[in-house]
Amino acid sequence: MTPIKRPSSLADVVLDHLRYDIVSGQFRLGELLSERVLAERFGVSKSPVREALAQLRLEGLVRIVPQRGAFVFTLSSAGVRQLCEFRRTLESTSFCLAFARDPVLLASTLRDCVAEMEQARAAGEERRYLDLDSAYHKAIFDLCGNSYIAEAYALNAGKIAAxxxxxxxxxxxxxKSFAEHGQMAAAVAAGDLAAALAILDLHIGRSETTYEAGVADIGRADGVRPVRAGPVAALPKPARRRRPESVI
Known part of the structure; x- marks a missing residue:
């Protein structure tokens, strides 16, 4: 008997859209997220918006301040350093596990992803390239064979992608980032795990060294401007879905 899959709730649909809007830069770091404005934007009531914001708070993408409202997350230089330490710890471990279990599959998966990234760059498709960048790192966790590590990373994947x-x-x-993706794939194909891990460390570390110590708010310091898309149509009625996967 085929199990009946539950339809997605409006809150889940709003969550998926709002998460991606934050990750893709539709909202700038630190920007106020008005429940009323979001409800009008998505064509829903405030309730599903409020539920979505609560989940995004758990994922670290939204900060809720009592009496003030919800804001897109922002990080200080110290926060970026801690996020990089988190990535190094989990991603290097995941890389080792994936390499030990099936180095051939790991190499081919990373190589295929790099090829798609190269196509996106050649076509000037920046957003697609960044989504593929996230997919590259997600693939390492998909192949590590440890759901606990993968789930721990997935909970912070949205913030990393943003x-x-x-x-x-x-x-x-x-x-530089694109070159390192190719170098890691090549090192795995050559059976050189140590080289791949060294490149990964350098790759993650660039995020940390971009910001000098003492930067309290990277969004404000960089003068971020939102990349606005056109008006968003009202959301469709809930449809059959499986549990959404986070972007990595």
Whole structure:
């Protein structure tokens, strides 16, 4: 008997849209998120918006201040350092596990992702490139064979992806990042785990060294401007869905 899949709730649909809007830079770091404005934007009541904001708070993408409202997250230089330490710890471990379990599959998966990233860059599709960048790192966790590690990373994946979008505006950051993705894939294909891990450490560390010690708010310090899209149509009625996966 085929199990009946529950339809997604409006809160889940709003959550998916709002998460991606934050990750992709539709809202700037530290920006106020008005429940009323969001409800009008998505064509829903405030209740599903409020539920979505509560979940995004758990994911670290939204900060809720009593009597003031909800704000897109922002990080200080210290916060970026801690996020990088978190990534190094989990991602290097996941990389080792994925390499030990199936180095051939890991190498081919990373190589295919790099090829798609190269196509996106050639076509000038920056958003697609950044989504593929997230997919590259997610693939490492998909192949590590440890759901506890993968889930711990996924809970912070949105914040990592949003920071990735923010950093893409830095001069030459994407060029260097793309080169390192290819170098890691090549090192895995050559069976050189140590080299791949060294590149990964450098790759993650660039986010940390971008900000000098003492920067209290990277969004304000960088003068971030939101990349606005056109008006968002009212959300469709809930449809059949599986549990959404976080962006990494």
């Amino acid at each position: 920071l990735r979008t923010h950093l893409s505006a830095k001069p030459c950051h994407t060029d």
